[in-house]
Amino acid sequence: MTRSALTTPPPGAAPPEPLPGGPAPGSPLGPHYSHCFGCGPKQPTGLNLTASTPDGVTVTAEFVVGGVHQGAPGLAHGGVLATAMDEVIGMSIWLLRRPYVTGRLETDYLRPVSVGTTLHLRAWCTGVSGRKAYLEAEGRIGAPDGPVAVRAAALFIEVGMEHFAEHGDADAFLAEHHDYEVNP
Numbered sequence: 001m002t003r004s005a006l007t008t009p010p011p012g013a014a015p016p017e018p019l020p021g022g023p024a025p026g027s028p029l030g031p032h033y034s035h036c037f038g039c040g041p042k043q044p045t046g047l048n049l050t051a052s053t054p055d056g057v058t059v060t061a062e063f064v065v066g067g068v069h070q071g072a073p074g075l076a077h078g079g080v081l082a083t084a085m086d087e088v089i090g091m092s093i094w095l096l097r098r099p100y101v102t103g104r105l106e107t108d109y110l111r112p113v114s115v116g117t118t119l120h121l122r123a124w125c126t127g128v129s130g131r132k133a134y135l136e137a138e139g140r141i142g143a144p145d146g147p148v149a150v151r152a153a154a155l156f157i158e159v160g161m162e163h164f165a166e167h168g169d170a171d172a173f174l175a176e177h178h179d180y181e182v183n184p
């Protein structure tokens with residue numbers, strides 16, 4: 001991955017350990033929000049990603065590339081693939097146990113992805129420093145150890161609940177996540 005300095009953790013920013021109270025290894029990670037374009041089950045035009053964590057620090061998901069995701073005929077649109085990367089990385093908020101938003105997303109496209117492909121996605125955090133979380137992801141064709149088609153590196157920024165209350169609809173999120181701890 002040709003990540004930039006902006007998505008490279010500074011010296012001393014260690015990857016997080018599984019946090020107390022976080023999802024146990026093997027757990028599914030539910031959607032952020034039922035209408036989320038990336039993971040919402042009530043979003044018929046979305047990617048409908050369902051994620052899990054094999055180990056409490058990594059996120060995995062599968063993305064089946066359909067006809068609605070085309071750019072060139074028969075091939076996935078690069079922006080859709082970037083969205084899938086953003087979403088699987090964004091699922092890490094359940095592991096970090098704090099609200100984050102994408103500040104920067106860098107994407108490398110290594111292979112074309114044909115319609116009908118199942119892309120096996122994986123994301124992990126490379127370091128946390130203050131409000132900044134540094135994360136990476138990859139998408140592999142056909143199997144968890146298949147050829148890498150897409151790589152991404154991201155800088156996520158921790159925000160308070162007021163970010164969503166002021167700019168969006170925090171109540172809609174809290175209505176679906178009654179047990180969400182604002183300050184775990």
Ligand SMILES: CCCCCCCCCCCCCC(=O)SCCNC(=O)CCNC(=O)[C@H](O)C(C)(C)COP(=O)(O)OP(=O)(O)OC[C@H]1O[C@@H](n2cnc3c(N)ncnc32)[C@H](O)[C@@H]1OP(=O)(O)O
Pocket residue numbers: 006032086087090091093099100101102103104131132155157159161164165169170173174
């Ligand atoms: C209620 C709901 C709860 C949970 C729901 C979870 C849903 C999750 C869904 C996930 C869905 C999938 C994901 C999605 O779709 S998330 C949706 C897409 N992302 C956004 O909408 C984010 C829009 N941006 C912002 O709101 C603000 O810019 C943020 C909050 C990010 C920072 O503005 P804020 O005023 O707060 O802080 P700051 O400006 O002092 O910056 C702080 C530090 O960060 C550094 N920096 C910032 N940006 C960049 C950058 N681009 N490159 C490099 N560095 C950057 C900055 O230099 C500074 O560093 P330093 O000077 O301290 O060293």
